[in-house]
Amino acid sequence: AEDVVTGEDGSIEVLSAPSDFEAVKNALEAAGLKPEIAEVTMRAENTIALAGEDAQRMQKLLDVIEDLDDVQDVYHNAELEG
Template sequence: IRYEGYGINGAAIIIDCLTDNKQRAVMEVRHALTKHGGNLGTDGSVVFMFKHCGSIVFEPGASEDQIMEVALEAGAEDVVTDEDGSIEVVTPPNDFLAVKEALEAAGLKAAMAEVIMKPNMETVFSGEDAVKMQKILDMLEDLDDVQDVYTTAVIE
């Protein structure tokens, strides 16, 4: 079950749950959001702010040229080098496994590889707002039924 909601300052949150009791799950998610200033949204209220995609991340120092060549040939959408030197390969969800396997076959070992909901834009939080937003995210992630939490919030 997917729930959509907002944290403080309009930061979008997607909460994916696996539950045997939908009523309990929605009550717990709603409580976690409202306790620290967020609220539960309706279906479709925030999902458009995210892109469903595969994300394969390599540690700084990995061969960007080799990763780019293998990934794009295998069907990746994009290869992005972050400020810290890490390299992210972005794939369509359906091509994720093929791209991951092609990279592994080329001897490239990823630090992280999963299909995610990647935010289209981010909201940066610092100070007291960062603490409040982190409390919402921690409370959601601590719920037994919650499998994944995705957000547009970046905590500094």
């Protein structure tokens, strides 16, 4: 694993390179830790904080994009506040 991030809710996120995913997942399971979610996904290295009206507009855009039938996943680097 490259990094371990603890969430405010007590969750733990283990980050690894995509090529190491299976090995890290298997090691966690062998240690008795069953992940609630285990997946390879896109993750932004840099984020942009948006608040107020900008955050609302971004959320509306994300909602419209996610509602499209042809869209399976939506990735972004915005941290939406309020």
